Ligand SMILES: Nc1ncnc2c1ncn2[C@@H]1O[C@H](COP(=O)(O)OP(=O)(O)O)[C@@H](O)[C@H]1O
């Protein structure tokens with residue numbers, strides 16, 4: 001926390017207004033050089049007060065857990081007139097420098113209850129709280145940092161001016177992706193679940209199924225074909241037909257043996273949830289290695305799904321916020337079995353919705369969000385297509401099931417000499 005406070009004034013702050021617009025960026029500095037007030041603050045009404053709350057200490061599991069619960073905690077404790085916007089603090093373009101929090105706009109008539117709640121948070125929780133204060137002339141804004149450690153930190157109780165800042169080259173939410181949202185080795189994912197043992201007892205059972213480390217990666221004897229795509233694009237239909245047409249073995253990721261724990265890990269923050277899915281791929285890889293000694297193997301979802309959903313969830317806003325094409329974020333893990341072919345089924349949103357309705361099944365929360373949030377769906381699809389080593393081959397899934405099957409069989413025969 002001390003080193004964090006030392007570099008506080010080099011940090012940039014961003015506040016997300018909604019999924020479609022660019023965030024507001026601002027910085028803080030000791031003296032004012034006549035800069036304009038950032039737009040975020042120009043919109044603040046006279047009677048509103050603003051704060052930000054960041055999670056600042058604990059190990060990374062504790063920080064992830066605390067941030068995951070923070071909005072609910074704040075919402076329960078603060079007056080109902082408070083609005084919350086997702087906020088970040090980061091060192092521009094410096095990996096792993098992202099801290100997450102919330103920007104709170106308080107429109108209640110009296111500030112005392114909000115102040116009391118925030119003081120309690122500062123005393124009892126691993127948070128840093130900033131208050132934003134409007135200067136006498138109504139134009140300048142200052143940020144005052146308050147934390148449990150403040151009394152011990154010289155200089156941090158002083159106020160800093162809030163000034164506009166340019167958008168960084170990399171969207172802040174891309175800074176912490178590696179080994180927090182997407183895992184590039186068995187070891188990194190394993191470590192996360194190992195550290196969760198005391199707070200999530202189910203982790204131990206999962207680690208028991210995973211084994212110690214993946215077998216040395218060797219090229220399977222028979223072709224391994226992965227089918228990817230959003231929910232209801234026709235993966236189940238196609239993978240079952242491929243199994244029958246090729247006399248293949250059908251596997252899926254996460255594997256069947258993890259299904260008792262999937263719902264449990266779906267409730268956890270991304271760090272833990274994504275580590276669970278990453279380990280699922282290594283279990284499936286083990287099964288693929290076994291089966292592909294005898295028959296071709298068809299796999300329903302694999303690493304493309306794990307990485308694409310993780311990246312698209314971690315990065316907010318329009319597709320241009322994603323890490324650019326060619327970024328290391330899209331590279332296949334060095335220790336994970338590589339399929340011979342990955343097919344991505346795509347479908348226009350209207351037809352996908354029709355198939356979802358026709359199936360009439362319950363959807364995962366994330367899939368419901370896909371329905372509501374067109375931009376999220378676009379991010380997932382774009383991330384799918386940026387992953388390399390192996391890259392996916394896109395197939396339009398709107399023709400009849402048999403036509404899609406024939407098209408994919410052609411691809412397989414071309415690529416895998418079956
Ligand atoms: N090519 C297709 N044309 C029309 N309907 C399809 C096609 N493929 C699948 N379906 C139907 O769409 C729904 C979703 O397909 P499914 O294979 O379960 O998708 P997923 O496994 O990707 O979620 C099912 O009701 C299925 O019968």
Ligand SMILES: Nc1ccn([C@H]2C[C@H](O)[C@@H](COP(=O)(O)OP(=O)(O)O)O2)c(=O)n1
Pocket residue numbers: 230231232235253254277278280281301302303305306307309364366367
């Ligand atoms: N190999 C996999 C498979 C799924 N996931 C994650 C990605 C999404 O959060 C969900 C999507 O799973 P969902 O159950 O909706 O998909 P299906 O209905 O099985 O097609 O699972 C993953 O991370 N890695």
